[in-house]
Amino acid sequence: MPSPSRRPVFVSACLLGRECRYDGRSNRDLALEALLDARGEIAVPFCPEEHGELGTPRPAAWIERSGASAVLDGVERVITGDGVDVTQAFLRGALGALETCQRFGIRRAYLKERSPSCGVCQTHAAGALVDGPGVTALVLQREGIDCTGVEGRRE
Numbered sequence: 001m002p003s004p005s006r007r008p009v010f011v012s013a014c015l016l017g018r019e020c021r022y023d024g025r026s027n028r029d030l031a032l033e034a035l036l037d038a039r040g041e042i043a044v045p046f047c048p049e050e051h052g053e054l055g056t057p058r059p060a061a062w063i064e065r066s067g068a069s070a071v072l073d074g075v076e077r078v079i080t081g082d083g084v085d086v087t088q089a090f091l092r093g094a095l096g097a098l099e100t101c102q103r104f105g106i107r108r109a110y111l112k113e114r115s116p117s118c119g120v121c122q123t124h125a126a127g128a129l130v131d132g133p134g135v136t137a138l139v140l141q142r143e144g145i146d147c148t149g150v151e152g153r154r155e
Contacts, residue, residue, distance in 0.1 A: 001050070010108070012112040012118045014026050014028075016029075017032070022061070034153065042044065046100050048090070048118065054086060062085050062116050064077045064125070072135070090117060093120065094117070095139065097109075110150050117137075118137055120134075
């Protein structure tokens with residue numbers, strides 16, 4: 001449980017060094033860790049894809065055609081390169097992320113940019129990088145949580 005003197009913030013677990021990326025690696029971001037410390041923020045790490053019960057490592061996945069909004073509206077899926085539908089896992093992960101934010105009173109999130117779950121400004125759709133948020137980022141944004149995209153692996 002976060003200390004009452006420090007503000008809890010939601011952070012993509014891979015940015016804190018957890019090896020939970022699809023390829024089993026991390027995106028540890030030392031610059032983010034320093035920023036959190038300077039701001040008096042304490043990280044609540046979370047991986048939506050693992051929470052959604054996708055294993056690590058796992059096949060890369062992307063939003064089927066256009067973006068996360070279409071997934072949340074039920075008109076598109078999240079699929080792997082082999083065409084396996086992992087939409088429900090992504091939705092479980094996004095809802096788990098929101099529940100975590102609600103449980104800790106979190107109003108700010110630092111999310112791994114370009115992820116189909118956590119991307120804030122860019123994500124992957126139709127096998128390419130596109131503008132727009134990932135599934136988890138959009139769920140959090142719709143609930144008024146301030147989401148900041150972080151590339152990762154900065155010193």
